Amino acid sequence: MKKKVIQTLILLVTTLSLVQAQDIEGVVNYERKTYWTKLIAKLPFLSQEEKDRAKMMWGNDDEEKTKLKLVFTPAQSVYTYESEQGETDDGRWSWRQDDYLVQRDFDKEIITEWHEMGGKTYLIQDSLKIPKWKILNQLKDVAGHVCMKAEMEDPANQQKIVAWFADDLPVSAGPERLFGLPGIILELDYNDGVTVVTATKIDLKKVEPKQLVLPKMKGKKINLAERDRIIKEHIKDSIKAQRNPYWGIKPWN
Amino acid sequence: MRYLLLSTFLLLLAFCAHAQTRVVVKGRMVDTTNAALPFTTVMLLTPKDSALVSYARADEKGAFEFKNVKRGTYLLKTSYTGYLPFQKEFTPGEAAVTDLGELTMKPISKELFEVVVKTAKAPLNIRGDTIEYNASSFKVPPGSTVEDLLRRLPGFQIEQDGSIRAQGQEVKRVTVDGKNFFGGDPKTATKNLGAETIDKIQVYNSKSEQSKATGIDDGKKEKTVNLALKEEYKRGGFGKIKAGVGTDERIDVRGNYNKFDDKQQFAVVGFGNNINQSGMSWDDRQDFYGSSAxxxxxxxxxxxxxxxxxxxxxxxxxxxxxxVIIMNGGGGDRGFNNSYAGGLNYNYETKKKKFSSNYYYNQRRNWIDQVSKRQSILADNEFETNTTSNEYTKNDxxxxxxxxxxxLDSLNTLILIANGTINxxxxxxGKQEENLRxxxxxxxxxxxxxxxxxxxxxxxxxxxxxxxxxxxxxxxxxxxxxxxxxxxxxxxxxxxxxxxxxxxxxxxxxxxxxxxxxxxxxxxxxxxxxxxxxxxxxxxxxxxxxxxxxxxxxxxxxxxxxxxxxxxxxxxxxxxxxxxxxxxxxxxxxxxxxxxxxxxxxxxxxxxxxxxxxxxxxxxxxxxxxxxxxxxxxxxxxxxxxxxxxxxxxxxxxxxxxxxxxxxxxxxxxxxxxxxxxxxxxxxxxxxxxxxxxxxxxxxxxxxxxxxxxxxxxxxxxxxxxxxxxxxxxxxxxxxxxxxxxxxxxxxxxxxxxxxxxxxxxxxxxxxxxxxxxxxxxxxxxxxxxxxxxxxxxxxxxxxxxxxxxxxxxxxxxxxxxxxxxxxxxxxxxxxxxxxxxxxxxxxxxxxxxxxxxxxxxxxxxxxxxxxxxxxxxxxxxxxxxxxxxxxxxxxxxxxxxxxxxxxxxxxxxxxxxxxxxxxxxxxxxxxxxxxxxxxxxxxx
CATH class of the missing domain: 2.40.170 (Maltoporin; Chain A)
Structure with missing residues (x-):
């Protein structure tokens, strides 16, 4: 009996959210955490001893947190920082955020990405290209939604990206540079947990046009192929020079 | 817009291919009571790598339809909240329409769904008949055994005698990282292993021992639990040792040993030499102090x-x-030194509490034979001081x-520090000095x-x-x-x-x-x-x-x-x-x-x-x-x-x-x-x-x-x-x-x-x-x-x-x-x-x-x-x-x-x-x- 009630409840909740699914829109807040010692453990030029040393010293204290937000409508999505500056928990110190914005126009099938990488700001404009996703057999709860696992190989950054998407929120939008799944992406995992982007709050409501207004973005204009080439080259050079490539180019660039 | 994208994609495909190579795939999603599952997500994957080819959503009656599907073999996968994902491999027939009929999805057991997915927020892995979840998501007090952990997990029962039942069936075997543990008695593993060493618990049906031995599948399946160990428990401690002998009776011996996991760090270090290295190298120092370095x-x-x-x-x-001789320092690595040192360090760290402790002993004997010349400038002249000295210092x-x-909580932090030294x-x-005009x-x-x-x-x-x-x-x-x-x-x-x-x-x-x-x-x-x-x-x-x-x-x-x-x-x-x-x-x-x-x-x-x-x-x-x-x-x-x-x-x-x-x-x-x-x-x-x-x-x-x-x-x-x-x-x-x-x-x-x-x-x-x-x-x-x-x-x-x-x-x-x-x-x-x-x-x-x-x-x-x-x-x-x-x-x-x-x-x-x-x-x-x-x-x- 109890089982039936719960099932009905689940059904009801899902149906309710699906009723609105036709033109679902809103804001999702994400927290991006990067674990530097996990990243160090991936560097091919370091010995096991050096990796263990880094993990021992910083393993419990290597989390770097940033808050970002995704504003989406059926027609477009904009993903950028929640606030224009980064600051320590006590607020005594602040820093400038890297230039970073990802906009997708689903109607016109155009992407605009504004990235600071390798000490330079780029403005990437190209047509929308859906990542090659694989769907896997795992379920997980993220921010109250049961999500399914999908995976892709990032050819430029040479990293595995895992996405958890909620098919009860049927929009193909997502945080960072990723999208194109049957539901909204609520969690991303780069390179086996080096960087994890998780939804902290989902607010489904009508998006005001001003929430989608883009800031003034200046930078060198390139397309996606050029971006891939810059990243590949930088990673290759850095690894060869035995230098951590991620000081210049981040997993999410 | 999703449909737009999709249809554009399919339309594009349609242009490049003959109409005959395209089929319509349809079906209807129902649950075990034959009730429709409306708005189920339906995906078409390639079977060899699960790559997403296309996706659609069922209507309110659970019916779905893919148009213009290229011929080939597909894996159809469906997802519905609260249900186990359904998958079925199929190859469309000759007909223009392939109807897969009613496809039944099984609900995830209430326990698994509520406890594992919703409460523990652990990922649930479905691999054929294996359901696996992350044991580290379940909180057990420190020092608990795997048995204590299993008690908390949904679907597990621990009997009075320590035998384990999973999903109603008795567990015949417990393996650790896929290997039998101490002769295969399930209880030895669960009673002896600490819960904190476990990363994942996998439950699956394996062929019976007999069928494995004979190679003939007797159709009997045994419930097996596999305990996947956390990465750090796979490794023991590690260390290094160096010993060198040289001419002029030069000796250099040093070694260290470390063991650490997410919470604890333990290190021993020791060295002795007469090659003027009276301290630890920068790397050794970091290995010794670990998180407190x-x-x-x-x-x-x-x-x-x-x-x-x-x-x-x-x-x-x-x-x-x-x-001025400062007792704790002085001397540097000048002259000749004989140095010995040894120490122990222990750190314990969680997000809430951090403890670090160490003891370090060092002894250095230093001999300095020095000749120095000093020119002092006066108003109208200068003088020179020549000094010859020999010094011996021993520091313990x-x-x-x-x-x-x-x-203490998110707002309050307390730190206590105590240091002590005995030197x-x-x-x-012995010194000779002369002053010369x-x-x-x-x-x-x-x-x-x-x-x-x-x-x-x-x-x-x-x-x-x-x-x-x-x-x-x-x-x-x-x-x-x-x-x-x-x-x-x-x-x-x-x-x-x-x-x-x-x-x-x-x-x-x-x-x-x-x-x-x-x-x-x-x-x-x-x-x-x-x-x-x-x-x-x-x-x-x-x-x-x-x-x-x-x-x-x-x-x-x-x-x-x-x-x-x-x-x-x-x-x-x-x-x-x-x-x-x-x-x-x-x-x-x-x-x-x-x-x-x-x-x-x-x-x-x-x-x-x-x-x-x-x-x-x-x-x-x-x-x-x-x-x-x-x-x-x-x-x-x-x-x-x-x-x-x-x-x-x-x-x-x-x-x-x-x-x-x-x-x-x-x-x-x-x-x-x-x-x-x-x-x-x-x-x-x-x-x-x-x-x-x-x-x-x-x-x-x-x-x-x-x-x-x-x-x-x-x-x-x-x-x-x-x-x-x-x-x-x-x-x-x-x-x-x-x-x-x-x-x-x-x-x-x-x-x-x-x-x-x-x-x-x-x-x-x-x-x-x-x-x-x-x-x-x-x-x-x-x-x-x-x-x-x-x-x-x-x-x-x-x-x-x-x-x-x-x-x-x-x-x-x-x-x-x-x-x-x-x-x-x-x-x-x-x-x-x-x-x-x-x-x-x-x-x-x-x-x-x-x-x-x-x-x-x-x-x-x-x-x-x-x-x-x-x-x-x-x-x-x-x-x-x-x-x-x-x-x-x-x-x-x-x-x-x-x-x-x-x-x-x-x-x-x-x-x-x-x-x-x-x-x-x-x-x-x-x-x-x-x-x-x-x-x-x-x-x-």
Whole structure:
């Protein structure tokens, strides 16, 4: 009996959210955490001893947190920082955020990405290209939604990206540079947990046009192929020079 | 828009293919009771790699349809909240429409869904009939076994006898990482393994043992539980050991062992050598301390100085023949050393609590044979002091450090720190010194024999509390520190003094001295500090601090004259107690916005120094020193985070330093008859003003860097030692305050690749102008020291088998004395160094470092060239390269002379210490984690 009630409840909740699914829109807040010692453990030029040393010293204290937000409508999505500056928990110190914005126009099938990488700001404009996703057999709860696992190989950054998407929120939008799944992406995992982007709050409501207004973005204009080439080259050079490539180019660039 | 995308995609495909190759795929999603599952997500994947080809959503009746599907085999996968994902492989038939019919989805068991997915937020893996979830998501108390963990997991039952049932069936086998655990009895694994070692628990149906043995599937399935271990429990501890023997009885043995996981870290370290390496290497140090290697707790909040821990006013410091020997340090790695050390470290860390502890013992015996030449400049002439000395020091040092941090809750943090050291020292010194007038006329000569044994015990304890208020940015911190320092020293000072010219004034100092000194000092210090931040606006915060400190010293120094039947020498003996009290109050504002951080404030410092002293604690009359000072100093700093890795920063602050207690006592100390010291009760505290500004830039893609700064410092009431040198060349010094000493300079560094990843070049230059004052025979001397420095480095990394790192440095120092311009000096120092690494065949490597130093001083006719070449050839052994055998040669040319030269105040010194020269060593290293031959200098990570 109890089982039936719960099932009905689940059904009801899902149906309710699906009723609105036709033109679902809103804001999702994400927290991006990067674990530097996990990243160090991936560097091919370091010995096991050096990796263990880094993990021992910083393993419990290597989390770097940033808050970002995704504003989406059926027609477009904009993903950028929640606030224009980064600051320590006590607020005594602040820093400038890297230039970073990802906009997708689903109607016109155009992407605009504004990235600071390798000490330079780029403005990437190209047509929308859906990542090659694989769907896997795992379920997980993220921010109250049961999500399914999908995976892709990032050819430029040479990293595995895992996405958890909620098919009860049927929009193909997502945080960072990723999208194109049957539901909204609520969690991303780069390179086996080096960087994890998780939804902290989902607010489904009508998006005001001003929430989608883009800031003034200046930078060198390139397309996606050029971006891939810059990243590949930088990673290759850095690894060869035995230098951590991620000081210049981040997993999410 | 999703449909739009999809249809565009499919439409595009349709254009390139014939209509016949396309089919329509449809079906209907239902649950186990045949009820429709509306709006189910339906995906078409390629079966070989699960790549997403297309997706659609069922309608309210659960029906779905894919149009224009290219022929081929697909995996249909559906997803519906609360249900197990459904999958079915199919190949469309000849017909234009493939109807898959009713597809039934099974609900996820309520337990799994509610407990695993919703409550523990653990990922649920579905692999055919295996359901797996992350055990680490389930909270069990520390020390729990796997059995305790299984009790918490949905679908598991633990019977009275410890047998396990999973999803109703008895578990026949428990494997660990896929392997049987101790003979396969499920209970041994679950009762003995700790829950914290488990990463994942997998439950699946495996073929029965019988069918595995016979190879015939009897259709029976056994419930098997596999426990996947956490990564860190797969590895045990690790360590390395190195042992080397060389010519000249050179020995170098060192080893360490580590074991760590997410919470605990344990390390042992030990070494012994006679190759002048008395400390741990930087890497070994990090391996030993682990997470506490870089922990630093600020307990004195604010700025402005004045709250120094100790000022050398008798604590752990002995005056010997005019040299100040600091008991815990000193000596460096000069001369010859025998060093032994060993330690243990244990850290425990969770997000909430952090504990670290260590014990470290080290012993060092140091022998120094030194020849030094000192040129002292007087107003109208100069004199030279030639010293030959041999010293032996033995230090035994025990140290314990404890630290505990508790994040009581999200707003409150408490940190407790306790450190203790015990140091035993034995020191002997034999010294011959002669003073010569210009022209080489011998004026005086002294032979000294000093011996000293001492023990110092130090304890310090601190408590630090930080509180964050609910209002963002509002915070409070308080700290209290207690410091105890006890020293006991016994010394013997013998000297034989000869003067070859008649005394002009005063009495001739004693020809012979034979003194026995017994010195006891007790010091305790209490410091407290408060800090408060109140946000004013979103970008501006108001910060205030208050510090209070009180330090008490008690020194009892008894000097006995052995020549006069151990009679107490009342001039040199003394007893004193004193108290130093500090109050510091400061306030300021901090502005921060988008990488622009500015702070500005003022600190007021009030100090009171009061002391009583006499020749003896029973003396009827004590002299008193009582001084109070109030100083106000500013502090300003600014940091700008410009775009693209460019940073600009500026800082200006004033700081106050109290005069040392020893300098304040009007006591004449002639225990070294050629260097008589006297205190000055009228000393004022020194205020120094420091300013610097810098800019840095780094381009992470082109690897170009630039760094530049300028700095300035100015001293008010600096404590300098005035000198009066009489005709016998006896120096009498007294501390006085002099204003005007200053220093300013600039530093620039630029580096860029000549050819990316093959050749890098770096250039640096610094210019420094220093001005210092002294009082010599009542005449004020100004010494200007202008130093110019240029450096060049070249890194060549042409291949994986060869690297070269070259360095060149040139410095020119022009020293000018206002009282005697004839003594002005030009000092040139140049150094060239190169490091070469070559990889040979059969895991053989070669490494050579060469240092070539040139010292020139026109005034003394010094022109010395010192080439030092070190070489090593080594081979990594075995497949896993865990051991290494190495033959090294140190100072191949036998030219290590231990030369040091420098000018300051009104003198120039040059010392030469006998030290380790050429030796060859054969060593063997074993590292459990493998050895990596590093040809390239690491670019940092």
């Amino acid at each position: 870089y922990r630093w707790d600020e307990t004195d909040f604010g700025f402005g100085g004045g709250l120094t821990g100790s000022d050398g006013g008798g604590d752990g410091v002995i005056i010997q023949g005019g040299n 040092n025990h140290r314990v450090q404890l630290r505990y941090e508790d994040n 035993n020292q034995t020191y002997t010194q 210009s022209g080489g006329r011998l004026t005086s000569q002294t032979t000294q024999d000093n011996r000293n044994t001492s023990q110092t015990i130090n304890f310090s304890g601190s408590a630090l509390y930080r509180h964050k208020f609910k209002q963002k940015g509002r915070s409070f911190a308080a700290s209290a520190t207690f410091n105890l320092n006890n020293g006991d020293a016994d010394g013997l000072q013998k000297s034989d003094n000869e003067f070859f010219v008649p005394a002009e004034t005063g009495a001739l100092p004693p020809r012979q001295l034979n003194l026995l000194t017994d010195n006891t000092n007790r010091q305790n210090q209490i410091r407290t500090s408060l800090f408060y931040v109140q946000p004013v606006t979103k970008r501006i915060a108001w910060e205030s601090f208050y510090n209070f400190g009180v330090r008490q010293d008690k020194v009892d120094r008894n000097v006995y004259d052995q020549q006069e039947g151990n009679r107490r020498n009342d001039t040199l003996s003394r007893y004193y107690t004193n108290q130093v009290m500090h109050n510091r109050l400061g306030t300021g504002f901090r502005y921060n916005y988008k990488g622009l951080n500015i702070g500005a404030g003022l600190a007021g410092i009030q100090m009171n120094i009061s002391g009583r002293f006499a020749t003896d604690q029973n003396a009827s009359q004590f002299m008193n020193v009582d001084r109070s000072y109030t100083v106000v100093v500013p502090g300003v700093n600014m940091n700008i985070d410009l775009k693209n890795n460019r940073y600009l920063y500026m800082d200006y602050s004033g700081s106050v330093q109290q005069p040392s207690v020893r300098d304040l006592q009007p006591i004449i100390d002639y225990s070294n008859p050629l260097y008589i010291t006297q205190g000055n009760p009228d000393l004022k505290p020194t205020v120094s003003h420091n300013a610097y500004a810098g800019f840095q830039y780094f381009n992470p893609s082109s690897f170009t860097r630039f760094f530049g700064n300028i700095n300035y410092s100015y001293n008010v009431n600096q404590v300098v030692y005035s000198q009066t040198i009489d005709s016998l060349l006896i120096t009498r010094t007294k501390p006085i305050n002099l204003t005007g000493g200053q220093n300013y300079g600039t530093y620039l560094n630029v580096g860029f690749p000549l050819k990316k990843n093959k050749a890098n070049i770096g250039l640096n230059t610094s210019i420094n102008f220093g001005r210092s004052y002294t009082l010599i025979n009542e005449i004020q001397n100004r010494t200007n020291s202008n130093r110019y420095n240029w450096g060049l480095n070249l890194d060549l990394t042409p291949s994986e088998n060869f690297t070269f790192y070259g360095n060149a440095n040139w410095s020119y120092n022009l020293v000018k004395y206002s009282i005697n311009t004839g003594q002005n000096q030009n000092i040139w120092n140049s150094s060239y160094s190169g490091q070469m690494n070559v990889k040979g065949p059969w895991s053989m490597y070669f490494n050579a470092t060469f240092n070539y130093n040139i010292y020139k001083n026109d005034r003394f006719g010094l022109d010395q060239n010192i080439p030092i070449l070190n070489m090593a050839v080594y081979k990594l052994l075995g497949k896993s390269k865990k051991s290494e055998i190495r033959l090294s040669a140190y100072d191949v040319f036998r030219r290590n002379l231990g030369i040091n030269q420098g000018a300051s105040g009104n003198f120039f010194t040059q010392t030469q210490v006998q030290t380790i020269t050429r030796y060859f060593m054969l060593s063997y290293t074993y590292n459990m984690r493998g050895i990596k031959a590093n040809l390239r200098n690491n670019g940092g990570f």
